[in-house]
Amino acid sequence: MAKAPGKTTSSGSSEGLTFDTVVELLTMLDGSDLPTRIVYKDGPLRLEVERGTSSAPVVVAAPPVAPAVAVAPTPAPQDAVAAPAATPAPATEGRGEPVAAPIAGVFYRAPSPDAPPFVEVGQQVGADDVIGIVEVMKLMNTVRAGVAGTVVEVCVDNAELVEFEQVLVRIEA
Amino acid sequence: MSDTTSEQLTLQVADETFRDGPQSLWANRLRTRHMLPAAPHAANAGFARSNLLSGVGFEVAVSFLEENPLDRFRLLRELMGDTPSTILVRSRNLFGWTRYSDDVVTFFLEYLAGLGLDEFEVFDALNDTRNVEHHIREGRRLGMHTSACLTFSESPVHTDEYFASKAKEYAAYGASGILLYDACGVLRPERIAPLVAAIRGAAPGLPIEMNVHDQTGLALECYREALRNGVTALSSAARSVAGSNSVPATADLVALAKEEGVRVDLDEDEVAWMDSYFSYVAYDYGKDLAPHVEYDEDNYRSYVGHQIPGGMMSHYVGQLEALGLIDRLPEVLEEAARVRVDLGCPGMVTPFSQLVGVQAMLNVLDGKRFHTVPADLRTYAAGHYGEPPGPIDPDVLDRILGDAPAVDPMAAYAEPMLPGIRADLPADATDDDVFFALFCQPAQVEAMRQRPVDELPVRELSPLGALVGHLAGRDDISRLDVRIDVGRRPTH
Secondary structure, three states: OOOOOOOOOOOOOEOOEOHHHHHHHHHHHHOOOOOOEEEEEEOOEEEEEEEOOOOOOEEEOOOOOOOHHHHOOOOOOOOOOOOOOOOOOOOOOOOOEEEEOOOOEEEEOOOOOOOOOOOOOOOEEOOOOEEEEEEEOOEEEEEEOOOOEEEEEEOOOOOEEEOOOOEEEEEEO | OOOOOHHHOEOEEEEOOOOHHHHHHOOOOOOHHHHHHHHHHHHHHOOOEEEEEEHHHHHHHHHOOOOOHHHHHHHHHHHHOOOOEEEEEEHHHEOOOOOOOHHHHHHHHHHHHHOOOOEEEEEOOOOOHHHHHHHHHHHHHOOOEEEEEEEOOOOOOOOHHHHHHHHHHHHHHOOOEEEEEEOOOOOOHHHHHHHHHHHHHHOOOOOEEEEEOOOOOOHHHHHHHHHHOOOOEEEEEOHHHOOOOOOOEHHHHHHHHHHOOOEOOOOHHHHHHHHHHHHHHHHHHOOOOOOOOOOOHHHHHHHHHHOOOHHHHHHHHHHHHHOOOHHHHHHHHHHHHHHHHHOOOOOOOOOHHHHHHHHHHHHHHHOOOOOOOOHHHHHHHHOOOOOOOOOOOHHHHHHHHOOOOOOOHHHHHHOOOHHHHHHOOOOOOOHHHHHHHHHOOHHHHHHHHHOOOOOOOOOOOOHHHHHHHHHHOOOOEEEEEEEEOOOOOOOO
């Protein structure tokens, strides 16, 4: 009956997303009269899945009882997505607001090898402007600025592997 | 007995998420790599014991999943920490199909004890306790908790007195506990009080444990009666591998214990985590949640005659379809009920459920009873498996055996088998090799060893990682955008 000593409550949740919700989302995608686009928001996590052709999104509400993780006063997420054991690069050094990788993967500065980069140092950006792409398992995750301002630093080279939460660019408002 | 007032009782859950659950509902297709992430949570939950392996699980791992069940045991055991591990041992067959001698039983237990096995459950479907006496004595010698099973069945011979006499024999061998085991789910709540009293009287001081499946929707009500009668060591599993042909869900058992005023000393967050995680694993495997079974008097009556377990029933129906007999299923099931009684009411678990089911099929097909008789049934009738719970019908016995002599199998158990098995192996064979040689075909073991092995540490799968992984595997997703706001206040 004795419990293992040094218990760590790793709930396996990232930003309140639970396995139950994962099953709910996947089951929704399995349905025949599907929405073609699902947006899931819970605390700092925002997920957008698109199938086939695009149309108006169906917004999936977060569970009514938000887990403690989601309402806590913005601690950095403890339980990383595909985060390896290594600690991610610190997000607080340098000038400006850091824009961090939402997921571990390969960072691309441009939409295609021949195209110009999304952003360069000194460029003005809006909050919804794309600053790069993180590719994971052939899935392209666009990374948006999040804040309006001037790009003051691009911290990662093109096609470099990035870890979850690694700072990609910095933007000064 | 001082444990009869419910305020003093604490629920002791035997977790069957890794063993009985997947065995009863998923034909044991749950892979080690999907068990491992849950093991630290199971360890933290505070279960009284965790069941990690059985013979069927062992066989399916090797021959269907091509993964090493001993590695599974080692890794799970390591992650389980202070939670005692147990396994289910099938009588003289152990993890296989041969009836093994005492020396193999000893090797089997010593070897697993060396891998960290703390306890074991042992059953004989005929409740011929002589078959497992050696196991229990060896378990005691090795300092292991031994749960001696009373294989429950509903029949005129499976009376309270019958079970009491078996419990008494187990106690005499030195069993640590009596496990009332109802894999067919035919126990009725009103039977619990007299049955528990009879077992207690026969094996005073031994704890009573219970494993009841939910085929007829009565399992939780049986557990309620068990708690009211001071039996607190009960088996359950994570929800997606619980219910119906399996044991009840742990969360339901916890709720029940609270209703009954029994103390619950589990970490319920961890129980909930396991439910949530395995609901994802079920989705990943394409498994639906087992339907909730409501008790129904007519269903119970038609089922209790044959008691063919759910896992076998699906194969059975397939066989009947192949033979063009599916229209005659009701007739075949009625015949199965008769055959079961003719054969002395063996517990309807492997291999006897197959013996009864196949014979019923043959009887209907032939239009004559016991006209075609499989060799295994002759073996059974001759007494090789031990003594059936009730007498075999004399006419039937005559038709099956003819002039062939009856056999006492117990005498042969003293003859060593290990030297012959070792002789067929290379001189440098390890105990692992011997263990596999006992239960598996060499080609299967070879194929299994070609596969990559599971290793620790386990990388914990996060829900988001699971979701992204799944979406990546689909060809209908045109775009996925995942963003996490990292401690940064939105400025818009």
